[in-house]
Amino acid sequence: MSGVARRVVSLAVVATTAMTALAMSSGLAAADPCPDIEVVYARGTGSPPGVGWIGQAFIDSLRPKVGDRSVGVYAVNYPATMEFRESIGAGVRDARTRVEYMAANCPDTRLVLGGTSQGAGVITLITASMAPTRGFVTEPISPELGRHVAAVVVFGNPSRGRGLAGQPLPAISPEFGDRTIDMCAGGDPVCSNGADVFAHFSYVNNGMVEEAARYVAGKL
Template structure:
């Protein structure tokens, strides 16, 4: 029940005004490096140390192994990934949007991939789900100018699946639906009605990270 209430808090976070999501300035470049052929913009899960998180690291490694000689950069969404979802998730959405904008302006030929794990999947939901009421969610999707730079979306343990009116991300995004894979492990407590916390951390071992990388490689 506690975990269900936590999940409900994430839904409340996504209901915040769009202005809060868009108030953060565009993300600056991580380093002055040549533009990669592909960049993965990934939001880690709740409580993970700053970086891509273990699922994000595995996903980027798997994708690199599937795209031949093309270069794959990675950007870790800069956000708290904390338990105060009311501030954490919108901050992540703002930073992810800023990074997409920066890449579109400075590396227009780079194919972008959006990804997230757990709360990080919720961050990606905020900028990809259609702009219409969805339970307590108020998405603020990327504008067309930026969305055109996103080749694929991959999320894991997505809490949007287990909220009223929710479901798999591809079904809730007219813009990104065909470009999106939404992985949910059997009995994952955060994306199903199941009760397995272990399933929520199984995406590398159960093959779903590799499956998602295959999907994305086919679209970049």
């Protein structure tokens, strides 16, 4: 990651930590072991354990759009630190393990894979088959597991930004592209060549969370 991108993420850590402090418990798995729908969500860099504030806003927006179906939540268990290679690797392993578990134990549950910022990178690496650069290697879940995934949603995805894939996730994910939405706010320096740090935190207010929830609901 370039020095510019690292400074951007440093600012993101400070702001995200403050905004997610009230959502620390929001990403706990639902009590129902086999809900109709489960959102497997990876938070952004520096967010406390859980799904993060953008993840929670997405889940809150999705719930009323799926009728009386139950929606469980699994927060990807990973460090979400600025030690990106180790942190993302841990996230990839945990997210894959959760998909495998749900496919084996709750085969009728429809899965939604999602992530914000670094968490979006985690989700990219388990759904993309065209490898980004900088030493990050994709580890896509198998087509057999993939049939349990109804939709994929990412916000502020660094994999489409500076020096990585440079393309939205649907373009590098033949398996999931037709059920994937990759949201990048105008000017967001993490997922584009923009320079507006605040754009990285704009996804709730700019309507993209709502748009993504509508898209995902249409796939369920």
